[in-house]
Amino acid sequence: VAAPRALAVDVGGTRVRAAVVTRQGRVLARLEAPTRAADSPEAVVAQVADLARRLPAEGIAVAGVCAPGPLDVDRGMALATPTIAGFRDFPLRAALADCLPWPVHLEHDGHAAAWGEWRFGAGRGTQDMVYVTLSTGIGAGVVTGGRLQRGHRGMAGHAGHMTVAPGGPVCACGNRGCWEAIASGPAFAARARDAGFADGAAAFAAARAGDTAALALCGALAADIGLGLTNLIHLFSPALVVVGGGMTAGLDLLAPGIAAHIARTALPPFRGVPVLPAALGDNAGLVGAAALAFAARTRAMSLSPSQASG
Amino acid sequence: VAAPRALAVDVGGTRVRAAVVTRQGRVLARLEAPTRAADSPEAVVAQVADLARRLPAEGIAVAGVCAPGPLDVDRGMALATPTIAGFRDFPLRAALADCLPWPVHLEHDGHAAAWGEWRFGAGRGTQDMVYVTLSTGIGAGVVTGGRLQRGHRGMAGHAGHMTVAPGGPVCACGNRGCWEAIASGPAFAARARDAGFADGAAAFAAARAGDTAALALCGALAADIGLGLTNLIHLFSPALVVVGGGMTAGLDLLAPGIAAHIARTALPPFRGVPVLPAALGDNAGLVGAAALAFAARTRAMSLSPSQASG
Numbered sequence: 001v002a003a004p005r006a007l008a009v010d011v012g013g014t015r016v017r018a019a020v021v022t023r024q025g026r027v028l029a030r031l032e033a034p035t036r037a038a039d040s041p042e043a044v045v046a047q048v049a050d051l052a053r054r055l056p057a058e059g060i061a062v063a064g065v066c067a068p069g070p071l072d073v074d075r076g077m078a079l080a081t082p083t084i085a086g087f088r089d090f091p092l093r094a095a096l097a098d099c100l101p102w103p104v105h106l107e108h109d110g111h112a113a114a115w116g117e118w119r120f121g122a123g124r125g126t127q128d129m130v131y132v133t134l135s136t137g138i139g140a141g142v143v144t145g146g147r148l149q150r151g152h153r154g155m156a157g158h159a160g161h162m163t164v165a166p167g168g169p170v171c172a173c174g175n176r177g178c179w180e181a182i183a184s185g186p187a188f189a190a191r192a193r194d195a196g197f198a199d200g201a202a203a204f205a206a207a208r209a210g211d212t213a214a215l216a217l218c219g220a221l222a223a224d225i226g227l228g229l230t231n232l233i234h235l236f237s238p239a240l241v242v243v244g245g246g247m248t249a250g251l252d253l254l255a256p257g258i259a260a261h262i263a264r265t266a267l268p269p270f271r272g273v274p275v276l277p278a279a280l281g282d283n284a285g286l287v288g289a290a291a292l293a294f295a296a297r298t299r300a301m302s303l304s305p306s307q308a309s310g
Numbered sequence: 311v312a313a314p315r316a317l318a319v320d321v322g323g324t325r326v327r328a329a330v331v332t333r334q335g336r337v338l339a340r341l342e343a344p345t346r347a348a349d350s351p352e353a354v355v356a357q358v359a360d361l362a363r364r365l366p367a368e369g370i371a372v373a374g375v376c377a378p379g380p381l382d383v384d385r386g387m388a389l390a391t392p393t394i395a396g397f398r399d400f401p402l403r404a405a406l407a408d409c410l411p412w413p414v415h416l417e418h419d420g421h422a423a424a425w426g427e428w429r430f431g432a433g434r435g436t437q438d439m440v441y442v443t444l445s446t447g448i449g450a451g452v453v454t455g456g457r458l459q460r461g462h463r464g465m466a467g468h469a470g471h472m473t474v475a476p477g478g479p480v481c482a483c484g485n486r487g488c489w490e491a492i493a494s495g496p497a498f499a500a501r502a503r504d505a506g507f508a509d510g511a512a513a514f515a516a517a518r519a520g521d522t523a524a525l526a527l528c529g530a531l532a533a534d535i536g537l538g539l540t541n542l543i544h545l546f547s548p549a550l551v552v553v554g555g556g557m558t559a560g561l562d563l564l565a566p567g568i569a570a571h572i573a574r575t576a577l578p579p580f581r582g583v584p585v586l587p588a589a590l591g592d593n594a595g596l597v598g599a600a601a602l603a604f605a606a607r608t609r610a611m612s613l614s615p616s617q618a619s620g
Contacts, residue, residue: 070579079579128462140545144459144466151454151547152438153579158544161577163537166475175575227473234468235450235545237461265485267471269380269389269463 004061004297006290007102009048010109011067011092013037013083013136016044017282018051020060021290025120027283029055041078041086041095049099063102064293066112066285067092069139073154076106082172083136103300105293109133109285110157113244113278114141115148116288121279122242130238131278132159134225135245137172138180142236148292160184164227179228185247188221204250218250222257230262233270244278251277314371314607316600317412319358320419321377321402323347323393323446326354327592328361330370331600335430337593339365351388351396351405359409373412374603376422376595377402379449383464386416392482393446413610415603419443419595420467423554423588424451425458426598431589432552440548441588442469444535445555447482448490452546458602470494474537489538495557498531514560528560532567540572543580554588561587 003023010017012035019030031051036043048065067087070079076093078084093106107115114123114131123129123143131141138160142149149156160180161173168177169187181187185200192203195213206214229241243251255275263271278284313333320327322345329340341361346353358375377397380389386403388394403416417425424433424441433439439453448470452459459466470490471483478487479497491497495510502513505523516524539551553561565585573581588594 070577072579080577126462128466144454144461145457147455147457149454149459149546152436152549153547155547155579156438156454156545158547158577158580161544162472162541163474163575164476166537173577227476231472231541232545234471235466235542236459237463237465237468239462265473267380267390267468267483269382269465270468 002059004294005059006293007052007055007060007063007100008286008290008293009052009063009065010112010285010289011035011044011048011065011084012109013068016047016051017286018048018055019283019286020055021287023294025116025287025291027286030286031055035084037084039085041084041090041092044084045092045095045099048096052100060102062293062297063096063100063104064107064112064289064291065093065096065104066107066109066289068137069108069110069158070155071106071108073106073108073150103297105289105296107289107292108139108141108154108157110139110141111148111150111154112141112288112292113284114143114288115292116280116284116286117242117244117278118143119291120287121284122276123240126239128236128238129240129242130232130236131242131244132229132232133245134184134243134247136185138184138228140232142238144236159228159232162228162231164231183221183224183228188217188247191217191220201249204253207253218253219257222254223261225254226258226261227265229258229275230266233262233266233273237270238273241273241275242278243275244281244284248277312369314604315369316603317362317365317370317373317410318596318600318603319362319373319375320422320595320599321345321354321358321375321394322419323378326357326361327596328358328365329593329596330365331597333604335426335597335601337596340596341365345394347394349395351394351400351402354394355402355405355409358406362410370412372603372607373406373410373414374417374422374599374601375403375406375414376417376419376599378447379418379420379468380465381416381418383416383418383460413607415599415606417599417602418449418451418464418467420449420451421458421460421464422451422598422602423594424453424598425602426590426594426596427552427554427588428453429601430597431594432586433550436549438546438548439550439552440542440546441552441554442539442542443555444494444553444557446495448494448538450542452548454546469538469542472538472541474541493531493534493538498527498557501527501530511559514563517563528563529567532564533571535564536568536571537575539568539585540576543572543576543583547580548583551583551585552588553585554591554594558587
């Protein structure tokens with residue numbers, strides 16, 4: 001009998017990704033599509049079912065799904081995802097279970113990506129790791145003492161909504177001065193446009209060509225990212241920080257400023273904590289969701305062998 | 311044979327406390343003294359030895375010690391405790407083991423108090439709890455999935471040094487805008503004095519008597535405490551937050567403002583997280599240090615029975 005495989009699904013605000021993943025974290029096949037985020041939750045669920053249908057089903061024993069928070073993982077609900085229409089008190093796990101022939105395990109995307117990087121990526125071999133997605137939003141996943149930190153209802157890791165600049169820019173959540181409101185992709189893009197660049201990517205490109213204004217934008221962004229990471233380092237004491245998400249396209253420009261901010265503002269014992277790029281790229285969430293689904297299946301089988309496949 | 315007891319020691323920047331504590335968290339005898347914080351680490355260690363000598367030794371099998379961070383718990387070192395002279399790269403556990411006849415288990419005071427409140431106090435029955443000491447400094451201890459979050463080298467929980475107001479007041483650590491620099495006891499006392507009160511306690515008393523200026527000070531403090539707690543709620547997703555430390559003397563005045571800040575600024579699923587006062591008061595650290603020392607002893611005995619008493 002071949003080792004079981006997982007269908008892994010990463011429901012993002014921009015892309016829906018689905019893959020077949022082995023127990024060893026290997027991605028055997030992979031598809032993606034632009035998320036029908038403006039339509040309805042049912043449309044997004046139908047997209048997942050469609051991608052799953054187009055992947056080879058052979059050997060798949062479990063489905064691991066990750067999605068943006070806040071989710072109630074215990075009840076399988078999307079509570080209030082701002083980036084996808086209708087993901088508000090929506091029973092995502094049940095809706096997916098209705099159209100997939102495997103047990104469905106649901107996790108926060110930040111938790112799944114953290115677990116993927118910890119098991120198979122940049123965090124391998126540590127006991128304590130903080131993973132941060134720097135993207136349209138900012139989220140975190142934490143491994144502490146070799147365990148994924150889920151928190152009550154699986155809702156830990158909403159790092160983007162730390163207030164770090166009271167009275168600062170308005171966030172998508174309605175507050176002012178959230179970390180996400182100053183250090184996310186859209187926040188940087190807005191500042192880049194104010195300085196005359198087409199978008200964030202154009203500012204990164206100009207900075208690489210030596211443009212002074214672009215370099216100044218990157219320096220300010222690095223300090224803002226460094227500020228939030230320093231807070232997380234003080235709170236979680238990770239052996240290392242792993243950063244992923246679209247903003248890491250500029251990490252070559254940002255890493256020195258991030259490290260300098262940590263070295264300047266962290267308490268002395270925390271000054272050397274390294275910040276590394278994610279090793280699995282876009283696949284971190286898929287690989288982590290698969291690994292967590294395998295682990296949930298193993299737990300279910302050891303608790304109740306007769307129901308393990310249901 | 312009677313059940314074993316622990317010598318519990320809480321080395322604070324202001325008071326050194328020592329007690330005999332049972333496995334059930336009961337404090338059988340207790341002594342304290344003003345910390346000789348300005349003298350030398352050896353003077354503080356001698357104080358601990360003196361208090362221990364004056365307590366009934368009968369049945370004591372282990373010593374549980376907690377002290378302010380940053381500590382390297384793995385190596386038993388006080389790394390850079392700003393409030394006690396000479397607690398800088400000082401081998402605290404070894405120094406205590408030299409003058410106490412029991413194995414010495416060292417923990418951060420915030421972690422010990424969190425564990426005490428979780429096992430025997432306000433956090434009983436939860437899986438995910440954040441404990442915050444609001445005192446001369448601000449520190450946190452987190453229980454996640456029923457386990458104490460230690461972090462790399464046991465250094466998690468330095469919540470007081472989250473930057474929450476960049477460019478704000480200077481902190482004891484040298485940075486500006488740490489949570490501790492705006493919401494600790496000394497920060498509140500300074501604002502109280504600026505407003506014409508003798509100290510923080512006088513401002514609390516005046517607020518209870520209806521003084522408008524004092525009530526405004528309390529409102530601002532509640533918002534500043536609420537800001538940091540809301541950050542922790544987003545990051546850790548606790549089922550409840552427990553607050554201890556000297557500042558909780560004003561919790562009757564502060565609780566409504568803290569709850570209002572959380573309800574106003576937290577993401578919707580986090581708005582109802584309750585904030586409760588510590589149930590064990592000054593004994594939380596002692597009781598938690600004892601419980602953690604018992605747990606370490608049990609682990610040591612199960613790993614290596616022949617060395618368990620050494």
